[in-house]
Amino acid sequence: MNNVHLYLLNEIDMGTAERKAREKKELKDLILAAAKKLFIAKGIEQTKIRNIADEINYSVGTVYVYFKDKNAILHDLHSLGFKQLGSEMRVLFAVEDPMERLKALGRVYINFALNNPDMYDLMFTLKAPLQFLDEVKNDQWNEGKATFGVLVQTVEDCIGRGHFKDHKLEPLSYAIWSTVHGLVSLQISERTKGACIMQPETIVTEAYEEFVKILMR
Amino acid sequence: MNNVHLYLLNEIDMGTAERKAREKKELKDLILAAAKKLFIAKGIEQTKIRNIADEINYSVGTVYVYFKDKNAILHDLHSLGFKQLGSEMRVLFAVEDPMERLKALGRVYINFALNNPDMYDLMFTLKAPLQFLDEVKNDQWNEGKATFGVLVQTVEDCIGRGHFKDHKLEPLSYAIWSTVHGLVSLQISERTKGACIMQPETIVTEAYEEFVKILMR
């Protein structure tokens, strides 16, 4: 047992450890991908852990080796959603005029929500992903904070250019967020179907146009 | 078997039938009251049919004699919620100035939601009460339609007094509904906790003030 021996052993150890870590991550990602696929196809409630296991040809128990419980899966997917929405939003920092950027932010947000309604529910409505935070991590909802930050930054830029005089930054930002969230969440929870006279397919974008008119006047 | 006999029999029949109908309604209301109490105390998901049965000292089966399934209970409670919210809103028709009425409608709506968060979820977020509609009744969501109607009527009155020039009635009304819905639903789904710097307790009312400022300018 000389130094060289030990050195080689450690090298090998490191190599296999890395590979194992990579394989673990790959299987975890596989589970997440299957979960997302099934959520989108059949809805979140209708997707059972057994379905996810079947989808990737693993046993139920394996899912629980990689995730504490269903909430943990939901939380990870919720984080993936924020990664996508966040990057779509941050692209808009390329828009110089903050008022134009603000308008575009709303459009991006609305499109994301209507194109990914289950993801949106996970990110902004369901309690499950936040329950995971309560149980396992600290209270900070970093994903939401970062995304809201993009909006606040943009509103601040607007104020810097002389808009929204006599308005408080954060309450105003929260009101704007609420409007677009309300637009899409009423649509996603199907509260526009039986209640409106006009076609529900266009009400969200039409209403956003009215909101923008009011905001910009 | 003479006519008088038949007449008396029918009289009695009618009386007992009425009493039975009343008793049936009373037990149904009892179940609903127990369900509401438990929902508020422990949350909707955490309230089991067995809990409701225990609460009123009846067996599980009895609940299913009076309600098709849990969705039916949720739908009836959702309707009760709309009765309350609707009457609170219609009181405001006493306010002559439609712009003042509009402001007050928002305050009433927000207060209702924050004081009855579980009811609000039932009325505007959860799918369950609407699933009952899909299964049993026609598609019309009459409760929502009537309540939205109060808002539309008020916005129409505002337009009649020269406000909101160049705005479409229903899209604008939907945008306003969306804002207050967004304000309260983000709060109820606890998306303000980890994301905002300021105290989440006051953010809803502060943001509503900002929205009103923008709307009325």
Add this chain to the structure above:
DNA sequence: TGCATAAATGAACAATGTTCATTTATATTT
């Protein structure tokens, strides 16, 4: 009092999230 109808019951079932003792595969040591 006996009968018919309605109401209430609760044991049993099905679905589903979760656990854990056991088995299988992989890595390490001799």
Add this chain to the structure above:
DNA sequence: AAATATAAATGAACATTGTTCATTTATGCA
């Protein structure tokens, strides 16, 4: 290369809960 130790995967079994239905109990009527 074989033995051993460690890690991963397994699926049967459990707990919870919505739901059903054959049976029992109560009520109204002849």
